[in-house]
Amino acid sequence: xxxxxxxxxxxxxxxxxxxxxxxxxxxxxxxxxxxxxxxxxxxxxxxxxxxxxxxxxxxxxxxxxxxxxxxxxxxxxxxxxxxxxxxxxxxxxxxxxxxxxxxxxxxxxxxxxxxxxxxxxxxxxxxxxxxxxxxxxxxxxxxxxxxxxxxxxxxxxxxxxxxxxxxxxxxxxxxxxxxxxxxxxxxxxxxxxxxxxxxxxxxxxxxxxxxxxxxxxxxxxxxxxxxxxxxxxxxxxxxxxxxxxxxxxxxxxxxxxxxxxxxxxxxxxxxxxxxxxxxxxxxxxxxxx
Numbered sequence: 001x002x003x004x005x006x007x008x009x010x011x012x013x014x015x016x017x018x019x020x021x022x023x024x025x026x027x028x029x030x031x032x033x034x035x036x037x038x039x040x041x042x043x044x045x046x047x048x049x050x051x052x053x054x055x056x057x058x059x060x061x062x063x064x065x066x067x068x069x070x071x072x073x074x075x076x077x078x079x080x081x082x083x084x085x086x087x088x089x090x091x092x093x094x095x096x097x098x099x100x101x102x103x104x105x106x107x108x109x110x111x112x113x114x115x116x117x118x119x120x121x122x123x124x125x126x127x128x129x130x131x132x133x134x135x136x137x138x139x140x141x142x143x144x145x146x147x148x149x150x151x152x153x154x155x156x157x158x159x160x161x162x163x164x165x166x167x168x169x170x171x172x173x174x175x176x177x178x179x180x181x182x183x184x185x186x187x188x189x190x191x192x193x194x195x196x197x198x199x200x201x202x203x204x205x206x207x208x209x210x211x212x213x214x215x216x217x218x219x220x221x222x223x224x225x226x227x228x229x230x231x232x233x234x235x236x237x238x239x240x241x242x243x244x245x246x247x248x249x250x251x252x253x254x255x256x257x258x259x260x261x262x263x264x265x266x267x268x269x270x271x272x273x274x275x276x277x278x279x280x281x282x283x284x285x286x287x288x289x
């Protein structure tokens with residue numbers, strides 16, 4: 001297929017090569033052009049503009065937030081052929097997903113929400129978990145591409161924004177786990193127990209899921225840079241989850257707590273750190289070195 005890819009941050013740069021290796025003709029664009037250099041060297045085509053990346057069968061967007069997606073949406077809408085598919089991998093608001101769905105439908109185009117779960121190393125291996133939603137026709141067109149970049153694609157119905165709601169719910173749980181691990185490790189460390197020993201015991205018994213193993217290991221090793229999931233982006237996601245909850249009349253008191261914790265990290269100049277940098281707050285609050 002002739003595919004465009006817009007957004008070559010840490011995730012986009014890890015995902016796009018899988019499409020190139022699968023034999024697709026991939027045009028790439030990023031606001032900072034030099035980020036496209038490794039992909040072009042690997043066989044991708046450099047697109048001069050977002051519009052140029054959107055003239056094929058499908059175009060992916062993998063961007064940081066609503067503003068970034070809206071910044072390229074007009075170019076995509078104007079350039080994507082009728083019947084073409086815009087596949088949004090970004091974690092964006094439910095409201096924006098609904099807006100894009102309507103805008104693409106008005107032009108005879110398809111829009112698929114397909115936000116992903118997994119950090120850059122997982123993305124590079126083509127083993128992301130993908131929550132997708134759109135019309136059956138759009139999903140059929142997008143599925144071969146999604147299966148190239150992910151190990152599992154779960155479809156959540158024909159309304160694209162449903163996938164965005166799933167993504168926000170999933171990230172809400174990820175941030176909850178991170179905060180809980182941070183507090184638990186601060187507790188045992190203050191009592192003289194090694195955090196690594198706690199993690200080994202818990203993840204080999206009751207908490208064997210990858211989220212506990214992987215995020216726990218980052219907390220123990222204090223590997224907060226480079227960020228696989230930056231705290232500032234997690235703060236954005238919790239804000240979006242709160243907005244979705246308000247629109248649906250759902251109370252999420254834990255989300256209020258998480259937004260406050262992430263806000264402390266961001267306001268303290270540490271929003272660039274990995275989400276697991278939340279453990280710094282727990283350690284400091286406990287009076288640990």
